[in-house]
Amino acid sequence: MSNSLPAAPLAQPGNQRAPLTKKALTSDHPTWCPGCGDFAVLASFYRVLERLQYPQESIVTFAGIGCSSRFPYFVNTHGGHYLHGRSLPFAAGISLSRDDLHVFVFGGDGDGYSIGGNHLVHTARKNVNLTYVIMDNFVYGLTKKQTSPTSPIGFKSKTDPTGAMDQPINPMRTLLNSGATFIARSHATQVNHMIEMMERAARHKGFSVVEILSECVEFYEGAFDAANPRKGGAFPVIELKKNDGTPEDALRHDPADELAAYRLAHEAWPGKFGVFYEINRPTKNELEAGLVARTREKTKNANDLALLQSSFARLR
Amino acid sequence: MVSPNPQTAGSTPSATTGTSSSQTLPDAVIRLAGNSQDGIQTIGGFLARIAGRSDQDVMTYMTIPSTISGGPSIFQVRMGTGEILSEGDQTDFLVAFYQHSYEAHKSSLRDGGVLIYDSDNVKPDPTERRYTHVPVPITTNTIEAVGGTGKDKGKNMFVFGLIGRVFNLNIVKLHNLVRERFGGRSEDIVRNALMAVDAGYAHPVENLLGHLYRFEANDRAGRNPQVTLDGNTALAYGLIAAGVRYGAAYPITPWTSIMELLRSELPKYGGTFVQAEDELSAISMALGFAYSGHLAVTGSSGPGLSLKMEALGWAVMAEMPLIIINVQRGGPSTGLPTNEEQSDLMQAIYGSHGDAPRVVLAPKDVEDCFYIALEAGRIARAYSTPVIILTDQALATRIEAFDEPNLAKFMVEPKLDLTPRPADFKPYPLDRITHHAPPGTVMESGVYPTATGLEHDEMGHPTGNPALHQKMTAKRREKLKRLGEELPRPLIHGADEGDILLVSWGSTFGPVREASNRLNASGEATGHIHLRHLHPLPPGLERVFARYRQVFVVEINDQGLYGFGQLAMLLRARYANPAIRSITKSDGLGYKTREVVEGVHRLKGAASASVSAFPDDTHS
Ligand SMILES: Cc1ncc(C[n+]2csc(CCOP(=O)(O)OP(=O)(O)O)c2C)c(N)n1
Ligand code: SF4
Ligand SMILES: [Mg+2]
Numbered sequence: 001m002s003n004s005l006p007a008a009p010l011a012q013p014g015n016q017r018a019p020l021t022k023k024a025l026t027s028d029h030p031t032w033c034p035g036c037g038d039f040a041v042l043a044s045f046y047r048v049l050e051r052l053q054y055p056q057e058s059i060v061t062f063a064g065i066g067c068s069s070r071f072p073y074f075v076n077t078h079g080g081h082y083l084h085g086r087s088l089p090f091a092a093g094i095s096l097s098r099d100d101l102h103v104f105v106f107g108g109d110g111d112g113y114s115i116g117g118n119h120l121v122h123t124a125r126k127n128v129n130l131t132y133v134i135m136d137n138f139v140y141g142l143t144k145k146q147t148s149p150t151s152p153i154g155f156k157s158k159t160d161p162t163g164a165m166d167q168p169i170n171p172m173r174t175l176l177n178s179g180a181t182f183i184a185r186s187h188a189t190q191v192n193h194m195i196e197m198m199e200r201a202a203r204h205k206g207f208s209v210v211e212i213l214s215e216c217v218e219f220y221e222g223a224f225d226a227a228n229p230r231k232g233g234a235f236p237v238i239e240l241k242k243n244d245g246t247p248e249d250a251l252r253h254d255p256a257d258e259l260a261a262y263r264l265a266h267e268a269w270p271g272k273f274g275v276f277y278e279i280n281r282p283t284k285n286e287l288e289a290g291l292v293a294r295t296r297e298k299t300k301n302a303n304d305l306a307l308l309q310s311s312f313a314r315l316r
Numbered sequence: 317m318v319s320p321n322p323q324t325a326g327s328t329p330s331a332t333t334g335t336s337s338s339q340t341l342p343d344a345v346i347r348l349a350g351n352s353q354d355g356i357q358t359i360g361g362f363l364a365r366i367a368g369r370s371d372q373d374v375m376t377y378m379t380i381p382s383t384i385s386g387g388p389s390i391f392q393v394r395m396g397t398g399e400i401l402s403e404g405d406q407t408d409f410l411v412a413f414y415q416h417s418y419e420a421h422k423s424s425l426r427d428g429g430v431l432i433y434d435s436d437n438v439k440p441d442p443t444e445r446r447y448t449h450v451p452v453p454i455t456t457n458t459i460e461a462v463g464g465t466g467k468d469k470g471k472n473m474f475v476f477g478l479i480g481r482v483f484n485l486n487i488v489k490l491h492n493l494v495r496e497r498f499g500g501r502s503e504d505i506v507r508n509a510l511m512a513v514d515a516g517y518a519h520p521v522e523n524l525l526g527h528l529y530r531f532e533a534n535d536r537a538g539r540n541p542q543v544t545l546d547g548n549t550a551l552a553y554g555l556i557a558a559g560v561r562y563g564a565a566y567p568i569t570p571w572t573s574i575m576e577l578l579r580s581e582l583p584k585y586g587g588t589f590v591q592a593e594d595e596l597s598a599i600s601m602a603l604g605f606a607y608s609g610h611l612a613v614t615g616s617s618g619p620g621l622s623l624k625m626e627a628l629g630w631a632v633m634a635e636m637p638l639i640i641i642n643v644q645r646g647g648p649s650t651g652l653p654t655n656e657e658q659s660d661l662m663q664a665i666y667g668s669h670g671d672a673p674r675v676v677l678a679p680k681d682v683e684d685c686f687y688i689a690l691e692a693g694r695i696a697r698a699y700s701t702p703v704i705i706l707t708d709q710a711l712a713t714r715i716e717a718f719d720e721p722n723l724a725k726f727m728v729e730p731k732l733d734l735t736p737r738p739a740d741f742k743p744y745p746l747d748r749i750t751h752h753a754p755p756g757t758v759m760e761s762g763v764y765p766t767a768t769g770l771e772h773d774e775m776g777h778p779t780g781n782p783a784l785h786q787k788m789t790a791k792r793r794e795k796l797k798r799l800g801e802e803l804p805r806p807l808i809h810g811a812d813e814g815d816i817l818l819v820s821w822g823s824t825f826g827p828v829r830e831a832s833n834r835l836n837a838s839g840e841a842t843g844h845i846h847l848r849h850l851h852p853l854p855p856g857l858e859r860v861f862a863r864y865r866q867v868f869v870v871e872i873n874d875q876g877l878y879g880f881g882q883l884a885m886l887l888r889a890r891y892a893n894p895a896i897r898s899i900t901k902s903d904g905l906g907y908k909t910r911e912v913v914e915g916v917h918r919l920k921g922a923a924s925a926s927v928s929a930f931p932d933d934t935h936s
Binding site for chain 1: 368584603767
C-alpha cells in the first residue's frame, strides 16, 4: 500500500512449512476457573486456525481486560493485552496499516458492550477488516460478579444484591445496529458450531462479530442451560437460504435481510444460533487503499523526498 | 540563495512611489483591525509571505473571533530585518476599518505611531496628538476601483496595496501573491483583486505621512530561501520528515489543523490519518499503528490529552514508540479554547496512573515546530517510548518565515523491520532497551510475543513478582535517565553568570530572549536559557543555576497554591535551589517583552516566591 514501506510478506498458505497445529499454537496454560466456558472457545479457535492455515507470524490476537480478555496469552501468535474496552480501535490500527495480517480480537460483555460500546459501533460502521469474538457471560467475571450490560433484570450481583434493575442490552440487536457486516451467535458448549461460526467470520471481508454465550461457572452458573441440550435445553440453529427454489427454502433465513435478522434478535430467550446477518460493503481498508492509489496517481508516484520538497516550495 | 530582487518600486504603471523620501526601518508592527469577514487574515498572510520572500523576518499574531459567524478580529504582522522574537509590545501602524476597531485598538499605538483609518467609517478623536492620523476613504476608493460589489470583498486587497505603498514593497510580488491565491478561481475575481491592490498602491499616502518607509536590506547570502508558515503546518510537515506515515485523532481547536493537513498529505506518502470516534480511540488506534511497526502520531488539545492518559500508561508499560502532540490552550475544561496558555506541563509529565515516565518536548518557535517533530521521532524510535510535544495556541496559528530546511538531509525513511528474530529474542530484556518485533515477524524460537499492559517478565509473561515489578519499573526509568544524559546542554545567552538568569520553555522563548536583550542593553546583566527538553531535563542545569544569584522561570500558567509556576515547581524540586522563583500569568495571551522586564524588576526586589505579570490578580 505504501511507497515508502517495504512490501510486507504476503500470507502464503504455508507451502514448505509444517502445517500449523494446535501444539504450535498452544502457549501459557489458561488461568480460567475449571469449567469456564472460555476454555471451549479457545479450543475451537485453535481448530479454526488449523483449518485456515495462515502463516503463524501473520496472525494477531488482541484483547481488552476481563477473564475472557486473557485469551491472547494462551494463543502462541503475535498479540497483546490492551485496555479495558479499547481493543477494537487498537486492532483497527493494526488492520488498517498491515493488510498482510489476520487480526482477531477477543473480549467479554463488559469490555465490548459497556466500556467499549462506542468503539464497537464505530469500528463496525467503518467496516474495518477484522474478526471480533465476544465471550458473553452476562456478568463481570474478572472483578467477581458485578452486573454487566447483558445481565438480565433480577440477576443478583454484588452491585445489585437485590437483583439487577436496568434493562439489559440485546447483544444481537446492538450488533445489527452497529453496522457490522457479519454477525453470528453461538454457544460455548457447541464446539462444532463455534468453529463453523468463527471460521466464517474469519473468512468474511470486513468487520465480523461472533457473540458466544460462554458460561461463567463461578459467578453465573447455569446461565445458558436453556440453550444446552445436555442440560435439558434446546440449541435451535438458523437454517440459511440455499436459493434452490424449493418451498422449504422460502422459510430459511436470508442473511442479507436485515429486518429478518432483527426479528431473529427479538425471539424469546434463548433464541436461535447461527449467522444472523452477512453482507458485503467496502471495507475501510479498501477505501483507504483506494484513496492512497488515487492520490499517488495524482502525484505521479513521486518519492517521499520530492513530495515534501514540493510542499515546501509552495510555502516560499 | 538570496533573493536576487532588491525592492524596486515603480515597476508597473500604477506604481508612482518615489524612493527619495523613504525612512528606513529595522522592523515594524502592523496591526489590522476589522471584522473577520473583511478578510484581514488574508492581508496578514500575504504580508507575512512577502516578508519571507523578501528575506525579511516576520512573525504574525491574530485573534480568532469567538463566534463562528465572525465579529471583531485582528491580525498583527511584525516584519523586519533582524531576528524577530515576539509579536511586539506596541503597534507602529494601526489600520482601523471601523469605529469599534479604532476604539478598541488605538491604545496599542506607540507614541509617534501611525493610524491609518477608513475615513468612510471612522471618526477619530480630533484632539489626539499622540500619533499621526492618515485618513483614507478605503470603502469609497475600493468601490471606485472595482465597482459596488467590491465594497466588502475588495477592501482587504485595497489595504494590502496601500500597505505595499507605505513600505515600498515590490508591486510585482504583490501581484504574484494575488494570482497564486485566487488563480484557481474565475478571471473576474483575479482581475478585481488586482484592480483593488493597484488602487491601494496608487493612493498617494505619502502626502499625509510626509514620507514612505522601507526595511533595511537583509544579507542572507548563502542561506536557503525562506518559507513562511504557521506552527501547526511546520509541525505536520516535521512529522512527515520524521517518517510518520500513520496517525489518528479527534478534532479539537487548536490541534485540528494538524490532523486536517495530515489527512490530506499522508495518502501521498502511502499512509493514512484516521478520524477516530474520540480521543481514547484515537490514541488506541495510533498505538495499533505503532505496535504494527510504524512510527505513529496522535494529538489533541488540553481536554483531549486528558482522555488519552489511560492509554499513555499502557504505552509506557508496553514500551511503545508514539508521538503525542498537545496544542495547549487555556484551561481547565473548555476554558479559553482559542487562547494561549502553558498549563499542561504537569499533565504532560505526570498525567496518567502509576509510575509512568515518558518524554516531553516543547518547540520554541514556528521553525522549531518542524525540528522538534524530528527530535520526537528520533527519541520515540531509539527509546521505545511515548513522546509528548507540548506546543500551544499561539505557536499553532502564528506565521513566521525561516530558512527552508535541508530536507534531503533530515528526511527519515520509514522502515518496517520484519527480519526474523533470533531464538534468544526477549521482548522486554532487563539489560537493554526494548525493541518490539512487530506482527509479521517470524520468531525463530517459535515463541510469539505478547505486548502487555500487565507487569511482565522479560518474555512478556504477566507477573506479580515484587522483585520484577521493581526491576521493570527501574528499566523504564533508567532508559529515560540515559536519554537525559545524552541530551545537549542548553546554551546560555547573555551574561553567563551574575545576578539574574531567565528560564523559558515553549513559546515564551521569544519574549524572554527579547527581555534579556533589553535588560542587558540597559546595563542589567542577565542570562537566559531556554529548555526544549522538559522531561527528562538536559544535563548541566544544576551548575548553570548555581552561577546566578536569582533564577526566574517565566511561564504562562498560574503560580498555584505554593507560589510557583509548573516548570519552576519542577526545577525547585529537582535542584533544591531556593534561588529559583517564578514569573507567571494567566490572561490567555503571550508575554509582552515589557511584561517580562517589569516582572523581573518586581521580583528582584520582592521576597515572594513569585510575581504575577498581573500584579493585582488577587483581592487582598
Ligand atoms: C478502565 C478500567 N475500568 C475498570 C476496570 C476493571 N475491570 C476489569 S475487567 C472488568 C469487567 C470485565 O467484564 P467482562 O468484560 O464481561 O469480562 P469477563 O471477565 O466477564 O470475561 C472490569 C470492570 C479496568 N481494568 N479498567
Ligand atoms: S470467573 Fe467466570 S469468567 Fe472468569 S474464569 Fe472463572 S468462570 Fe471464567
Ligand atoms: Mg463478562
